[in-house]
Amino acid sequence: MKPVLVPTNDVNSEHGIVVNWFVDDRGKVEAGALLVEVETSKAVLEVYAPEPGVVLHLVRQGTEVPLTEPVAMLFDSLSDLTAYSDRLAAEAEARAAAPGAARATVKAVQRAQELGVDLSTFDGSRLITVKDVEAAAGASQAEPATVDYSAMPAALATEPGVARILLIGGALGATQVIDIFSQVPTQQAVAIVDDDPGRWGTDVHGVPIVGGSDRLAALFAEGVFEAAVIAIGSSVDTRARFRNICAEAGIPLANAIDPTAKIATDVVIGQGNIICAFCHLGTGVRMGDNNFLSAYNSFDHHSVIGSDNATGPSCVSSGKVTVRDRVRLGTGIFLEPGVVLGDGVQVASGAVIVTSVPANHAVKTKVVTTTVVPRRS
Known part of the structure; x- marks a missing residue:
């Protein structure tokens, strides 16, 4: 039995979303076969089988997972996988047989662990399913407990006019x-x-x-x-x-613009934008609200930037580029003239975009593996 982890050097992302499985649950794979794609805030990562075996999915498609936890397990044979699943089922039955314990399916137990749901809070008169667990998780998120903030520190004071x-x-x-x-x-x-x-x-x-x-x-x-x-x-x-x-709530958003940013005189900027050091917005650029531009971004003349976007450092566009809403750009991306990135597009670090990308699509780049060796003297 071997856990399958997501390989990443992205220190800024702690979680990813499983966007596509390429091998069925309990399917057989060869070493090096593509298993699954996981999307982080900066890249779409391809996870390959480290060795041949039979795959057990640990995370469902569309589920967020910590990058430190495995997304699958590899077994030498289907019988080994079945024995492992049977052992989990037996453990679940033992817990259910304990006095006062809730009865739940194996999948419900696994889903409860993913979502942090306490099964002991359920009515033990019937079998708990995955649907019950997910409903409980949604209810706990929708109805947060009242918190006593009386011990919190006070806000800072400011000088007049600030x-x-x-x-x-x-x-x-x-x-x-x-x-x-x-x-x-x-x-x-x-x-x-x-x-x-x-x-x-x-x-x-x-x-x-x-x-x-x-x-x-x-x-x-x-x-x-x-x-x-x-x-x-x-x-x-x-x-x-x-x-x-x-x-x-009627709360206005403020812009935070680094003094080193070069912004042309006719640029139009909305509210709630963060523009970090050494960014450049060329003449005729139009920017919406609530964007986060990391350092050294450059959007050249007459480009249009929508709202709720975020970029890594060193993203550079030519003129007349359109970035619509909720677009996530990684680090070191180049956009050719006239390119349009649709709503919800995600572009991995290092990409060079020469054609438009439709809404809700991702642009992937291969992660190159480098080797560190002793330097020759």
Whole structure:
């Protein structure tokens, strides 16, 4: 039995989504056969069989998985796989036979582990299915518990005339925005909200994390901040979701633009955009709302950038390029003149795009394996 892991050097992505299985569950494969594609925030990764065997899927298509966990197991034979599955089933039956234990299918037990659902909270009078587990997970997400924020640190004070900005997200994106504001005397980050409780009460470069995003409306109503910046660059869907949350609460979004950025005089920019160091927007460029441009991006003359997009460093376009909404670009991407990237497109690092890409498609690049050897003296 051998676990199959997702090979990646992307240190900025902790999770990926299984987008396509190429081998059926319990199917036989040869060494080097393509098993599955996993999409991260910067690339679509191809996972190959490290050796011949029979495949057991551990993750369903469309499911998000931590990149540190296996997506499949390889067995020498179907009988070995069957014995493993039978053992899991026996363990599940033993748990179900315990006094007061809930009865669940093997698939339901596996799905509960994926979603963090406690099976002991179910009514033990009937068999629990995958559908029951997923419904419980959805209900727990839709009805978050009330949190006591009384012990959270207070927001920072500002000098008169300085805009008070709240950051959404306390990870690496927050450090980039805070660095931009350190060079912009008219804006200051005064507080951060983040939905990871482990970050609450800490700070990012002196800016306190004061709780989760459920505090947004209340903090705004209290006058703690005047506008927000969504400091999340890893997920365009998350950026779009928080933009909608802010719009519903009447919270304006602010731009965070590094002073080193070169922006032509007739460029039109919406709200909530993060433009990092040494970016360039050529004459006639039109940009929507809530975009995150990493350092050294260049969009040349008369290009159009929609909303809720995010890029890695060093993405370069020629003139008259169109990037629609919720597009995710990796690092070091080149776009030829006139190219159109449709809604929801994802482009892997290192790609050169010479033709338009339709909505909800991904552009893959082969991950080149390099070898480190001792240097000759």
